Amino acid sequence: MSVPQYRKVAALALVAGLGLSLTACSTKSDDDGSDAAGKVTITVDCQPVAAQKELLDNWNADVAEFQKQNPDIAIKSISVGQQCNNPPDFTARLAGGTTTDVFYGYMTDLQQVLDSGQAMDITSYVSKDTVSTWDSVDPALKEVFTDGGKLYGVPVKNYSMGLVYNKTLFQKAGLDVNNPPKTWPEVREAAKKISATDKSVAGYAEYSAGNTGGWHFTSLLYSQGGRVLAEDGKKAAFNSAEGKQVLQNLKDMRYGDDSMGSRQLLQWGDLLTNAAAGKVGMFIGAPDTTQAIVSQFKGKFEDWAVAPLPGQSDLGKGTLGGGEGYFFKKDLTKEQVEAGLKWIAYQKLTPGKGQFDYVRAKPQNYPVGLPQPLLFANGTEAQKQEFDLRKANANVPVENFSLFENKQLPIVGEPRDAQAIYAILDSAMSGVLTDPNANIDTLLKTAEEKVDQLLAAGS
Amino acid sequence: MAVMTAPAPVKAEAGVSPKSRRKIRDNLTGHAFLIGAILCFALFMWYPMIRGLVMSFQHTRRGVTTWVGWDNYVRIVNDPSFWVAWKNTFYFTALALIVGFAVPFFVAILLNEFRHAKGYLRVLVYLPVMLPPASALFLFKYYAYDPSEAGLFNAILTSLHLPTSEWMQSTTMTMPAMVIASTWMNMGGAVLIYLASLQNIPGDLYEAAELDGAGIWKRIWHVTIPQTRLILALLAMMQIVATMQLFIEPLILANGAGTQDSATSVAYLIYQHGFFQNDLNGAAALGVIMLVVLAAFSAVYLRLSTKD
Numbered sequence: 001m002s003v004p005q006y007r008k009v010a011a012l013a014l015v016a017g018l019g020l021s022l023t024a025c026s027t028k029s030d031d032d033g034s035d036a037a038g039k040v041t042i043t044v045d046c047q048p049v050a051a052q053k054e055l056l057d058n059w060n061a062d063v064a065e066f067q068k069q070n071p072d073i074a075i076k077s078i079s080v081g082q083q084c085n086n087p088p089d090f091t092a093r094l095a096g097g098t099t100t101d102v103f104y105g106y107m108t109d110l111q112q113v114l115d116s117g118q119a120m121d122i123t124s125y126v127s128k129d130t131v132s133t134w135d136s137v138d139p140a141l142k143e144v145f146t147d148g149g150k151l152y153g154v155p156v157k158n159y160s161m162g163l164v165y166n167k168t169l170f171q172k173a174g175l176d177v178n179n180p181p182k183t184w185p186e187v188r189e190a191a192k193k194i195s196a197t198d199k200s201v202a203g204y205a206e207y208s209a210g211n212t213g214g215w216h217f218t219s220l221l222y223s224q225g226g227r228v229l230a231e232d233g234k235k236a237a238f239n240s241a242e243g244k245q246v247l248q249n250l251k252d253m254r255y256g257d258d259s260m261g262s263r264q265l266l267q268w269g270d271l272l273t274n275a276a277a278g279k280v281g282m283f284i285g286a287p288d289t290t291q292a293i294v295s296q297f298k299g300k301f302e303d304w305a306v307a308p309l310p311g312q313s314d315l316g317k318g319t320l321g322g323g324e325g326y327f328f329k330k331d332l333t334k335e336q337v338e339a340g341l342k343w344i345a346y347q348k349l350t351p352g353k354g355q356f357d358y359v360r361a362k363p364q365n366y367p368v369g370l371p372q373p374l375l376f377a378n379g380t381e382a383q384k385q386e387f388d389l390r391k392a393n394a395n396v397p398v399e400n401f402s403l404f405e406n407k408q409l410p411i412v413g414e415p416r417d418a419q420a421i422y423a424i425l426d427s428a429m430s431g432v433l434t435d436p437n438a439n440i441d442t443l444l445k446t447a448e449e450k451v452d453q454l455l456a457a458g459s
Numbered sequence: 460m461a462v463m464t465a466p467a468p469v470k471a472e473a474g475v476s477p478k479s480r481r482k483i484r485d486n487l488t489g490h491a492f493l494i495g496a497i498l499c500f501a502l503f504m505w506y507p508m509i510r511g512l513v514m515s516f517q518h519t520r521r522g523v524t525t526w527v528g529w530d531n532y533v534r535i536v537n538d539p540s541f542w543v544a545w546k547n548t549f550y551f552t553a554l555a556l557i558v559g560f561a562v563p564f565f566v567a568i569l570l571n572e573f574r575h576a577k578g579y580l581r582v583l584v585y586l587p588v589m590l591p592p593a594s595a596l597f598l599f600k601y602y603a604y605d606p607s608e609a610g611l612f613n614a615i616l617t618s619l620h621l622p623t624s625e626w627m628q629s630t631t632m633t634m635p636a637m638v639i640a641s642t643w644m645n646m647g648g649a650v651l652i653y654l655a656s657l658q659n660i661p662g663d664l665y666e667a668a669e670l671d672g673a674g675i676w677k678r679i680w681h682v683t684i685p686q687t688r689l690i691l692a693l694l695a696m697m698q699i700v701a702t703m704q705l706f707i708e709p710l711i712l713a714n715g716a717g718t719q720d721s722a723t724s725v726a727y728l729i730y731q732h733g734f735f736q737n738d739l740n741g742a743a744a745l746g747v748i749m750l751v752v753l754a755a756f757s758a759v760y761l762r763l764s765t766k767d
Contacts, residue, residue: 087734087735088735091735091739092734112737115521115522116519116522117519117522118522209714209717211735262606263605263607263628264628264718265627265628265713265718417736417737419737420735420736423715423716426715426716430717430718431718433718434628434629435719438719443719446539450538450539454736457741
């Protein structure tokens with residue numbers, strides 16, 4: 001073959017290859033989820049990434065054991081890095097229609113999933129027969145995944161906020177570690193004392209960027225008894241006395257007391273990095289925040305304790321609650337939905353198995369003894385089993401969480417369109433934390449107008 | 460696949476002259492490669508653009524897509540952040556034109572004047588370009604722009620007995636700080652282009668100017684700038700188009716919107732609508748608006764440069 005001919009053939013082969021690969025991409029799969037041997041195959045996301053070695057080993061062991069018990073089901077688990085706790089990633093996958101058959105979402109995601117037209121109504125599939133602990137799951141959590149009387153998701157984790165504080169810094173500042181602040185004025189006093197001992201330490205730290213500012217504003221607002229939205233969900237309700245109190249408190253601490261450190265515009269990892277480095281005295285968060293401080297940011301469990309969320313004149317009037325669950329992709333076969341439910345029941349909702357396998361987790365670098373996730377309602381059999389197993393296998397100082405666990409505040413759920421509202425409220429939070437002349441009324445008014453517009457557009 | 464199976468050349472042969480046939484045959488390899496490139500462009504560039512345009516006139520709710528005319532555009536224009544984002548973007552572009560455009564040109568002139576260690580200096584200037592933008596910006600975020608006195612820039616200011624700044628936490632300093640970081644990151648490429656252009660200027664022009672008694676500033680004004688006019692104009696246009704797509708700087712340096720929206724750019728607002736507010740249709744509409752504005756800039760530029 002002469003050289004020019006060879007080049008022509010090569011070029012045509014290249015084009016043919018590209019063309020065929022494009023054709024392959026565009027071929028719509030008519031896969032019904034069953035293979036030749038009659039096995040039902042489901043894809044599931046949130047497989048831990050390779051860097052989380054022990055968690056990944058546990059996951060793989062769970063998949064192997066589950067498949068052994070259910071030889072007619074094949075689990076294809078997928079891990080795409082941050083996809084399971086990164087809203088932009090989730091939105092992209094949802095919009096692109098590339099979610100797995102059974103896919104993870106926040107409790108705030110139901111409307112978004114419904115809007116994308118990808119959620120399957122699983123009401124008729126979920127019962128005590130398919131998920132043995134279903135009757136024990138807290139009804140409030142089921143409600144979060146319900147719309148118009150139809151169930152679209154299965155809750156697998158929940159949290160509520162408290163006051164997370166550093167015992168070592170408390171001791172250095174002469175504060176009583178067993179009697180942490182119960183009100184915001186007490187938080188202010190304690191923060192002043194902590195930062196007075198070391199100027200590089202923030203007595204109290206707070207978020208104001210990447211949606212986390214709005215998320216914490218909501219929690220602080222609930223602690224004061226306020227609400228983000230009006231009862232009917234059609235108007236903003238945070239431009240209130242409680243909302244002003246939240247921002248005034250932060251502004252006073254930041255510029256009046258100088259007890260919040262100089263670095264602001266913090267988002268999730270920023271605050272926890274500082275906390276793990278011993279530079280934060282207090283912040284608000286769920287008990288599992290301490291797990292992130294230890295496993296991701298190299299802090300120590302012994303340093304941290306959690307108390308109930310403070311309020312203005314007594315403990316908080318409410319606390320923000322949220323969590324996560326699994327949705328089912330539209331158009332799955334009956335067999336696939338049943339297989340998916342079986343898997344979730346096994347890995348997420350059975351005391352002693354999967355995420356509740358505390359015997360396995362105890363010797364690993366995974367904390368046992370945190371008072372969360374609380375999935376099962378008080379007094380149910382599953383709750384008792386989970387509680388006893390947790391206590392028996394605790395590997396973290398459980399007494400550090402007892403104040404929080406013994407005084408559960410009323411949990412208030414996240415508002416509709418939570419992530420979009422949080423993004424807007426970031427601006428109000430960054431305003432009071434970075435500008436000594438910030439006008440609280442203007443900040444709240446502007447945010448209110450934006451949220452009202454957002455709600456009007458979505459309705 | 461149509462590309463493979465279509466017997467186009469055979470069919471075409473009937474009505475095509477032997478000359479044209481030969482032309483086609485001779486360029487078969489080129490055409491084959493071209494088809495691949497066109498397919499890639501179509502799939503990854505043109506299709507998303509057209510799809511974005513279509514989406515900007517649609518609204519999707521509960522999986523049902525409806526045509527809504529200009530509704531998304533009206534909504535986006537009435538978003539209180541819309542004008543803030545445009546104001547910020549234009550401000551950044553203006554600052555970037557003054558600083559980011561002029562600095563590389565003068566650095567190139569300086570480098571061109573050096574007689575020794577030219578290669579070494581060029582590597583030094585180009586070095587930041589080799590750093591991934593995210594890494595460079597994290598350096599600025601955590602070390603240079605640390606608002607405490609321990610921050611690099613604040614330490615320098617303190618040592619000079621000048622007032623310190625809160626940098627990214629200050630509504631007034633956010634944009635200048637982003638321009639400084641962006642100029643530092645991107646300067647190397649522009650400097651190399653200017654240098655190449657400067658070295659093409661015939662040396663006798665400078666000699667003639669010197670004989671006429673022109674000092675350095677007059678030589679720059681009367682020889683260097685006119686001789687590099689075309690490349691200056693081209694890079695100015697590219698600078699405008701690139702800086703108006705400001706995105707990674709706010710995302711990393713300001714954690715998104717910055718303090719009180721002072722870092723929100725149009726491109727970041729598109730991202731926020733699309734991925735945080737679950738408003739892909741609104742994001743598409745804003746994308747189209749941005750495309751139109753940038754196209755208008757380019758058209759004006761082309762018009763002016765042709766007149767020239």
